[in-house]
Amino acid sequence: MNTDVLVIGGSAAGLVAAMTEKSNNPEKKVILVRKEQKVMIPCGIPYIFGSIGTSDKNILPDGGLEKLGVEIHVAEIAAVDAQKKTAMTTAGEEINYEKLIFATGSKPVVPKWLKGTELKNVYTILKDKEYLDGLQSKLSGLKKIVLVGAGFIGVEVADELNKQGFDVTIVEILPRILGLAFDDEFAAAISEKLTERGVKVRVGIGIKEILGDSMVSGVLLDNGETMEADAVVLSIGYRPNVELAQKAGADINAAGFIVTDQYKRTSLPDCFAAGDCSEKRDFLTGKLSGIMLASTACAEARVAGLNLFALSTICTFRGTIGIYSTCIGETACGVAGLNEVTARSEGFDVVVGSFTGVDTHPGCLECSQKQTVKLIVSKVNGTILGGETLGGRSVGELTNVIGFAIQNNMTINDLLVAQIGTHPLLTASPAGYPLIKAAEVVAKALKNA
């Protein structure tokens, strides 16, 4: 079989890369090969355990691909020969391509040193519909669930399982939940919400072993404490899926990702990579980064798709800005760029400023919630390095406002005189808009610094 473009992987990056290419070059034949009959919307997975209720409603639609004429092949690629420009499926089918995109994603970490991971009722959050369906049905009769790892996935799954009536404990070795993304005060606010809602949160403690005979009976913590559990869900993190590219000879970086340039080209001729499997460098430092986000994957996939057959010097990937958000009940929080801890540990001399206001105006409206914005700013030149938000659901998009400030290298002076739109029911007040007020706090601190 011949194709102009072969995309390997059907999640966010593969989908967007295929659609971007086909949409811009309809005359090209684009084949997307994926293992899954039906692909999960990655960020929706935690919600199948509660709000959505079933994986059937969390399927990444094929309509967009089909409408454009991208051919979807459900198969597994066993090997790629980048010199011959050919890929081989496990079923022995050969696909000759002009351009190839690795969008092979990531898979959950299961630590080798951890005893007991082979026991019955030990799970991960694998991005696989059948696996998740199995997990969901197996949990249904159980009571006590221990989640190991309080990153976004762990926290969101914990909250959703708790909503379903499970007795949920989340165990995190770092001193706070969501710890790598947020500064203390934001993580603490979300932790409090989780606790209020009934999730037991244990931070600053690791697990030593998963206990049980054939079946999980509990976990042994670092401090010798034993915790009963009917099931253990490992949400420790994800590792890039690079075996296929590596076997084909692609360079892999020190963090384990497929090396790519700013056009998302790998070291192999005519091979690109996008999404969780591909190299990320921090927007502000250029250092290798391990951030895995569907939104980042989509941006990378657009860059790959736009540069496949001819480089576009204006559509390049200038480094990853981690832009995250989450929501527990009606409390949401977000971060764009570097938080204070990360910025300082990277060596930035920073000034920070926070402001807490209300996300509607006046604040007596039924829907009003407190809203906090914290800005992390370079003392040297006033550049916005990062921002954190906490408030109602509007902080999702507010975090993107900060993301655009970072992407455009805005400084604190730019923010001081920035124009924003406000509305009583939709945003904070113009005189008390926390993003601008936080900028004022920073500006004052910079003046006195």
Place this chain on the structure above:
Amino acid sequence: MNTDVLVIGGSAAGLVAAMTEKSNNPEKKVILVRKEQKVMIPCGIPYIFGSIGTSDKNILPDGGLEKLGVEIHVAEIAAVDAQKKTAMTTAGEEINYEKLIFATGSKPVVPKWLKGTELKNVYTILKDKEYLDGLQSKLSGLKKIVLVGAGFIGVEVADELNKQGFDVTIVEILPRILGLAFDDEFAAAISEKLTERGVKVRVGIGIKEILGDSMVSGVLLDNGETMEADAVVLSIGYRPNVELAQKAGADINAAGFIVTDQYKRTSLPDCFAAGDCSEKRDFLTGKLSGIMLASTACAEARVAGLNLFALSTICTFRGTIGIYSTCIGETACGVAGLNEVTARSEGFDVVVGSFTGVDTHPGCLECSQKQTVKLIVSKVNGTILGGETLGGRSVGELTNVIGFAIQNNMTINDLLVAQIGTHPLLTASPAGYPLIKAAEVVAKALKNA
């Protein structure tokens, strides 16, 4: 009495100018003179008729001013002598100042040609607590209310009065509601919502006369039709309050605003102006503009406050980007920059692109609403000229994301590869984020143009 800074006007612009100055130069004495004992939050006014219920809960707090040590004087300034640097109150008190800021705001338009405006039960939406309290109590026994003018204020007041059970008709001479701000399709969506909720919307028709003896009995429309009314509320627009500055000799521009430069300095020595009374120029054309928004006022006030005693070349006002939003029920819409009609009439050669998706993902979540983004882009260089949004309440901040794109002169290529953060409960999906998808539609159109 002597002061370093005299601010005339206590609404958004006056408040923010005074706070900005005092916060940055605590050693300066700042006096804010205003006519009102208690100041209304301007954008909250429509909501006192329904959601908020009373003007008492819509008061711009004095706490921020007091905490900083800004002195509030409730008085009216009768005259300013900019040569002598002195202002005189109507009570005959003299205030000597070093720097003065006109923040005298705006007042509702009452057309002179319109017969019947003197009748009882003809009102405007004056930004005055006592007047509004009177209006609210006088309306309470009545049934049929006709609003004249379907701008933001008219539409929001109509919806709130309708919620309170009044029989509300809104009459607009333009062919659509919110007509100057939005393109047809967005205005139509909001119009439909209003109608669904029970407001009678009449567009493309003007009023000729307000009917009645001493008391309103109805309105006579352009087409000869008569409409019964117990009260008429004129929401035709606002006119800048410039009498004081004009009498003092300040230049007034052709649109009726106090002329200001990019530091918000007027033509009078040491006199600045900010907010509704002060000159606005469009960010993209440099042409005089009549936009009056509390958010614009606050941005201008920050610029004035930061430049009073020494010019900051980096904190200047580079022109007004109209960023509006509103919300009828759970349907919100926003606009940043130029809409298509305005852009074309200004002489831009534009390409537009729209995309409709869902504001959460997957779209089956309880809180999901459709979300549309339309982008208006220069064909010449791909610069984002404007964007319109329609969806749930998150479009308030999403409109600010577009506002930041415009402020940073982002092009369609920048948007194609822009990084955004997404979350199932808070935003559209990363693969179907309407802002980026609309950019793709535009990029394709540009390619084929």
